[in-house]
Amino acid sequence: MSRIKEIENKLVHAKYKLTTPRRLIMEILLENEGEHLTAEDIHNRLREKGQPVGLATVYRTLELFCELGILSRLNFEDASSYYELEEHDQHHHHLICLACNRIIEFSDELLEDFMVSIERKYGFEVTDHKIKYLGYCSHCRN
Amino acid sequence: MSRIKEIENKLVHAKYKLTTPRRLIMEILLENEGEHLTAEDIHNRLREKGQPVGLATVYRTLELFCELGILSRLNFEDASSYYELEEHDQHHHHLICLACNRIIEFSDELLEDFMVSIERKYGFEVTDHKIKYLGYCSHCRN
DNA sequence: CCTCCAAGTGATAATGGAATTCATTAATTT
């Protein structure tokens, strides 16, 4: 099943309509897979392609896609949010260069070996790390 | 050496003055150690104490304290930044409850055992995690 | 194919956190 059909199904299955703006945004995301885009990026690229979509709609659609698990929202150290397609079972994390802000992705298959191997594998000198575990605390588990 | 003296030294050593606003902000931070405060929180508490400090100064001071390693700036999933005192060698991370937003802190002594032990230790059901390593990429290492 | 209407859209205004400006004040140097 094509990627776009798959996403389409998720939408329809959740009782949302497949509208033109949503399809256009989806296309931009697929065309730029692997990049980290802001809402504004997407809005601009659509305008450049001669298929403008209102900024409010872009934000609403990105939020919806996050809820449906189509997208991940990423917060780095700056003010804006970045979005990327959620590749199933390809959970990955980020190396962030403090000097140039380059972002390098890495998988989490070998959590215990990370600290040691990252430097070698990516030539990245780790000086700090931030880990957030998300889930449900003892008060909220059903 | 008292905590406040220690911080004072860091300031003076870096050629900054220990001014009244800076001291007041420091006091608020020490009084609320362990909490995660926003710039606005600090600004409000100072006003309530009858020792108001301009919001701009609060922001500038927090930024300065971060540079000097006195504070850490934390970005959770919402829009604002939170600040907490940096306790030397007590590097820790955060468990964030998706239901109530409670934040539980945990140390990183046993990185490899985390995933397994967290659930037991904190009664926290982990459903996702975000790891960011900060440092210098191959292009930027001197 | 047509009608209807909830769902969706988009221009614009509003919001809110953070950064900046700039005139004023405090501290330090000569």
Added chain:
DNA sequence: AAATTAATGAATTCCATTATCACTTGGAGG
């Protein structure tokens, strides 16, 4: 004490995001 420099704070600006609300549209049911 004059001059230079650092720091402050009220007000303004910036910028990402959200809310508002009149208008449009997709698609289910006739």
